[in-house]
Amino acid sequence: MPANTVSEITLLRAIGWPYEGEPEDKAWQAVLAAHPDARPARVVEQHRSGYIVADAPGVAVKADSLPEWQRPRFPAHERPAVGDWLLMEGGGEPGSGGTRHRIVATLPRHTEIKRGAAGEHYHQQVIAANIDTVFIVCGLDADFNPRRIERYLLLVGGGGAQPVVVLTKADRTEYADDAVDVLADVTAQGVPVFTVNAKDPDSVSQLSPWLLPGRTVVLVGSSGAGKSTLTNTLLGNEKMKTGEVRESDSRGRHTTTYRALIPLPSGACMIDTPGMRELKPTGEEDLSEGGFADIEALAAQCKFRDCSHDREPGCAVRAAIEREELDEGRFLNYLKLRDEVAAAADKLASRLADKSNAKVQNKALNKRLTDKYGKR
Structure with missing residues (x-):
């Protein structure tokens, strides 16, 4: 070096x-x-x-x-x-x-988190690169949404970084423990879940194992979830601008307007990001690595390989739902995300095919020009 x-x-x-x-x-x-x-x-x-x-x-x-x-x-x-x-x-x-x-x-990336960019045309957008941990930040107010947390986990899964769910504003509610219980299926997949008061250094100290020297953490979550407040507490000063959220829906304004990497006193680095309202898959996600390994394992036990998990006999997924071992809302979200990943994968395959065809056509054109005019 x-x-x-x-x-x-x-x-x-x-x-x-x-x-x-x-x-x-x-x-x-x-x-x-x-x-x-x-x-x-x-x-x-x-x-x-x-x-x-x-x-x-x-x-x-x-x-x-x-x-x-x-x-x-x-x-x-x-x-x-x-x-x-x-x-x-x-x-x-x-x-x-x-x-x-x-x-x-x-230098080649060793990890990354990315999403499908907004719009009709297929593009990928990298949120952060060379990260060790992703803090998925969600407020314990109207911002709390288990289905959106599952969507974040899908995008993070397979990217090489460790996801950690951080539920902020624990000081404003009596139901923090209930929220953790709601995410029991998430913790069962090996994803740590913490409730914190983002303004309290002692509360935030729970996250210290992921903030060691040389480590890089990226914060993702909705605007108003408390990402910048959490960053300020970890920094020990008010470096990042924060704002109030609307009482009607707990949404905040974009106080963070661009991604920025900030060294922390602990020796770790923190990447704060603007709130993301659209979380589209890229088509490269793996549902087993993205928080749904249990449902994928159940699906493999169904009597029919092409089981739609609706009314077919011998469906292991429906049986688990009926036994209340699998939350039906989470399963329906799994189906939705599975379809979105499949649709994005089709767009990606089409884009790669177009690119490959363009290379073949350009190569053929260059050969014809060389045959006619010689090399230049």
């Missing part, structure tokens, strides 16, 4: 650089070796015209987007996102800020 002093490595690890011997560290060494004059920097903010990158805590500079990333047909999910690591040249000594950085390469 270009950083060859203890202090330089320490600066990088303070913003999430992996420790020696970790899988991502090994995977990145080959890319680093190919660019001996470059050094790593992490994307801490993403904007349309470029990026804000850092090679040390509190030291951020602008970096121009590469021209190919700005092309309309360049896949959005292949552009760097907050949490990605880039190799930079220029900019002076590590931690100095210096002049404008020049991007020369990107």
Whole structure:
């Protein structure tokens, strides 16, 4: 690695650089070796015209987007996102800020969380990259929605990061324990669930096991769920702007307007994100890894392989519902998400086929031009 002093490595690890011997560290060494004059920097903010990158805590500079990333047909999910690591040249000594950085390469992601972008056309949008944990934040007010939590778990599952459900505003309700009971099927899938007062450091300390030095956590959830309040408490100051929520539906305004990576006093990094109202699957999700492993296992026990889980004899899923071992609302949400994933997968397959056909056509056209005019 270009950083060859203890202090330089320490600066990088303070913003999430992996420790020696970790899988991502090994995977990145080959890319680093190919660019001996470059050094790593992490994307801490993403904007349309470029990026804000850092090679040390509190030291951020602008970096121009590469021209190919700005092309309309360049896949959005292949552009760097907050949490990605880039190799930079220029900019002076590590931690100095210096002049404008020049991007020369990107390091492969080891984890990511993404969703299908809004709109009719198929696109993928990366929410955050190179993360260890996803805090799914949900308020214990009108924001509490088990079905939406399941949707988040589906998007997180398979991306490589550990999901943790954080139920905020526990100080405002008598029913926090009841909410945890409602999510019993979630905890049964190995997903931790916590109730916290996001303004109370002692309450938030429950999350400390996921906020160790060198770890990166991303916060996702609705606007007004308490993500920025939670971040401020973990920081120990009011860095992130917060706002009140409407009493009618507990929805908040978008006090966080862009994704940003922030080093925490614990040594971990936190990525705060704007509230997401639309959570579309990409078509790459696995329902077994996305919080529905129990239902998938039940479906495998049905008498008929193509069982629709409606009125067929020998349906293990319906039998579990009748025995009240499976919540019917959760099962109906599973069916809805299964159909959405299948529809998105069809769009993805069509897009990949179009792309493949375009390559074949371009190759044939180039060959005809070469045969007619020779190589240029």
